[in-house]
Amino acid sequence: MTGEVPLWEVFIRPRNGLAHRHVGSLHAADEVMALQAARDVYTRRGEGNSIWVVPSKAITASDPDQAAENFEPGEKIYRHPTFYDIPEEVGHM
């Protein structure tokens, strides 16, 4: 059965003011059933007060083969704010 049932990614917001966090995925026939399943699978212990479900196929992921050019900035230390000397007179920025 699960072969025909689409996959959904589940995001839960633990408390007001925090962002929704990815908690896992599940199978469901449509968005209404996905929300119900998310409630049953991921919020049984009071984990949150808001649920998002997103079709997994709607997510575009980065290519692991491009990890080198994407995620390894190397020695570009000038990208960190600590690279710059701030004059005393400026105080806290």
Add this chain to the structure above:
Amino acid sequence: MALFEALLELADDHLVLGHRLSEWCGHAPMLEEDLAMPNMALDLIGTARNLYAYAGEVEGKGQSEDDLAYLRDERAYRNLLLVERPNEDFAHTMLRQLYFAAFMHPYWQAALSSSDETVRGIAGKAVKEMAYHIRHAGEWVVRLGDGTEESARRMKDAVFALSIYVDELFEEGAGDDALPSRAAIRPVFDKTIARIFDEAGLESLEVPFPQSGGRDGRHGEGLGHMLAEMQSVYRAHPGASW
């Protein structure tokens, strides 16, 4: 003793349906439902525990919730015939759940203004759970009824098999002033079912010969087997606690 009897009827409904649902644990068609059904089963068993505990207190003979659940035989059980019906397929299970929840939700809503404080407390917890059971079972009934040719056929079979047990829901049974009238709930129940059946493309059936007798301890053959399994551990080790 009317309150004791009435609480026992309600408790038996919840325990028997809860146990039936729990039989799906490990056998559901997908992992998501394998969690959803035991969730709902535990809602029902939780309510049954509260009801048995209060019934024992009202009776005043020192019977615990375990005594009431595990030491009474089939003929002493007062549950509705609907809730003891076997699981069959998913269509039967979800329709049985929908019928029961569509009845219990307005029942607990009415019980929120009961003169009895404990009843109000039990109702306050159960009313939220029943709202979810209607939603969950209702969505499945819609999807199966309005799904493939086979799912629609199975859903129609379930309506044919289970609608003969619906009228019994509204029999007043033991009844007590602290508990709502069951007959008065019919219009709300009918409206809920009509809305969901309409969306599911299902028709309610005329029932010329409705079945009843559960409140008098006259049950189908399935209940005895279910109770034998459910009660075996406690009867083998009387007084054991867990």
